[in-house]
Amino acid sequence: MVALKLANVVKDYHLDKISVRALKGVSLEVKEGDIVCLMGPSGSGKSTLLNLMGAIDVPTEGKVFIKGTDISALTDRKLSEFRNRTMGFIFQAFNLIPVFSVIENIEYPLQLQKVSSAQRKQRVTEILCSVGLEDYAHRRPDELSGGQRQRVAIARALITNPAFIVADEPTASLDHSTGKGIMELMAEMNRKMGTTIIFATHDPMVSEYARSIVNVMDGELV
Numbered sequence: 001m002v003a004l005k006l007a008n009v010v011k012d013y014h015l016d017k018i019s020v021r022a023l024k025g026v027s028l029e030v031k032e033g034d035i036v037c038l039m040g041p042s043g044s045g046k047s048t049l050l051n052l053m054g055a056i057d058v059p060t061e062g063k064v065f066i067k068g069t070d071i072s073a074l075t076d077r078k079l080s081e082f083r084n085r086t087m088g089f090i091f092q093a094f095n096l097i098p099v100f101s102v103i104e105n106i107e108y109p110l111q112l113q114k115v116s117s118a119q120r121k122q123r124v125t126e127i128l129c130s131v132g133l134e135d136y137a138h139r140r141p142d143e144l145s146g147g148q149r150q151r152v153a154i155a156r157a158l159i160t161n162p163a164f165i166v167a168d169e170p171t172a173s174l175d176h177s178t179g180k181g182i183m184e185l186m187a188e189m190n191r192k193m194g195t196t197i198i199f200a201t202h203d204p205m206v207s208e209y210a211r212s213i214v215n216v217m218d219g220e221l222v
């Protein structure tokens, strides 16, 4: 079944009076449970594509359907609700909240969903174990290594059991073996829960985890 579909998607960014066409008419279908890797040089449009596939942004032209929902038709508020329910987004720079502990960072998406404190606690305990951070629960991000921070970001993305994980160069700031561990973790989520995973990378080791490779060049698929 098709989980995500882009139809003739164009994305323009406007900087003062200049407009940059970052995507020039991209069509793509992602099957449920697939692991898709976007590859391409810097500036080719990978992050732009991931932001659309992760319901962080909407296209200038064309349509993006996520589980049948046309996200280009949603208001900002509906879009963020949809994102919170359906997506786990892992940013290249982790985007953790520095004054929050590991637990507080991870449970934040559940607070947005107004999940009770007892349920949050149970779910956070489970996910801390599955990412191997049970001994670091009360640390702040600046008291963790890069690999541990990325594990927190992954746990935060997974805590809501999202149908999709969208990850922008998830291993870019990690050493080889830590990066491999992160990819193993995502592959395990895919095996256990059928999570559809879409990520961008430059790294051939990381692309080995993909089932489908999509090459991006100058705002187009090649």
Ligand SMILES: Nc1ncnc2c1ncn2[C@@H]1O[C@H](COP(=O)(O)OP(=O)(O)O)[C@@H](O)[C@H]1O
Residues within 6 Å of the ligand: 013, 014, 015, 020, 021, 022, 040, 041, 042, 043, 044, 045, 046, 047, 048, 049
């Ligand atoms: N917020 C933005 N404002 C203006 N231009 C942008 C913005 N984000 C990306 N771009 C431009 O869009 C193109 C694609 O960028 P991006 O999607 O970040 O590529 P990649 O992730 O493959 O490096 C580049 O030319 C980039 O400069």
Ligand SMILES: [Mg+2]
Residues within 6 Å of the ligand: 046, 047, 048, 168
């Ligand atoms: Mg990028």
